[in-house]
Amino acid sequence: METITDKLTQICLTEEMADVFFSFQDKIVTRLPAHKMILALRSPVFKAMFYGSFPQGEGDIRIEDITLETFQRMMKYLYSDYLQLNSNLVIPSLYAAQKYQIAGLISKCENYLQDNLAVENACKIYSNAKFFTMDTLKNNALQFIADNTIDVFENDDFLFSHRKTSLTFLSLMHFVYKK
Numbered sequence: 001m002e003t004i005t006d007k008l009t010q011i012c013l014t015e016e017m018a019d020v021f022f023s024f025q026d027k028i029v030t031r032l033p034a035h036k037m038i039l040a041l042r043s044p045v046f047k048a049m050f051y052g053s054f055p056q057g058e059g060d061i062r063i064e065d066i067t068l069e070t071f072q073r074m075m076k077y078l079y080s081d082y083l084q085l086n087s088n089l090v091i092p093s094l095y096a097a098q099k100y101q102i103a104g105l106i107s108k109c110e111n112y113l114q115d116n117l118a119v120e121n122a123c124k125i126y127s128n129a130k131f132f133t134m135d136t137l138k139n140n141a142l143q144f145i146a147d148n149t150i151d152v153f154e155n156d157d158f159l160f161s162h163r164k165t166s167l168t169f170l171s172l173m174h175f176v177y178k179k
Helices: 004-011 036-042 044-051 068-080 090-099 103-115 122-131 135-147 149-153 163-178
Strands: 020-025 029-034
Touching: 004 068, 020 068, 029 036, 029 068, 036 044, 036 068, 068 090, 068 103, 090 103, 103 122, 103 135, 122 135, 135 149
Parallel strands: none
Antiparallel strands: 020 029
């Protein structure tokens, strides 16, 4: 017997009963079919876009700031709650989740970053946590950097971090080691 999740997974990214299309311009235009009601149930942004005071008009919705692959991954999550992350996918997925205010997806991305905090990525995770206003993750990354200062500072992640972020780390370390 099929469940509702099975049925939703089956229609995800298909034109069956689709009532909205998202378009992506790369070398060619790609159109992704979707279902307004399902998106609106999962995202307050989509709800406002489709059923708010000024609903989206006819025609494709052009997406320019999220890749096709990231948007497809987000759609699969919205339809099925299924998400497979890795270090290359998590930040683009987090950006999409924040843009469309998808709380469950934001949480999964934040948990992934927290669980994978390491010397090789602590500065990048700190910077992204700061950018996405994830205070707990930001503070945990900063504590990790303080606890592993020498290893972090010798890593390329620190060397390639933004200058302002590097200064934040250096001033923190000056304060920590002054005590």
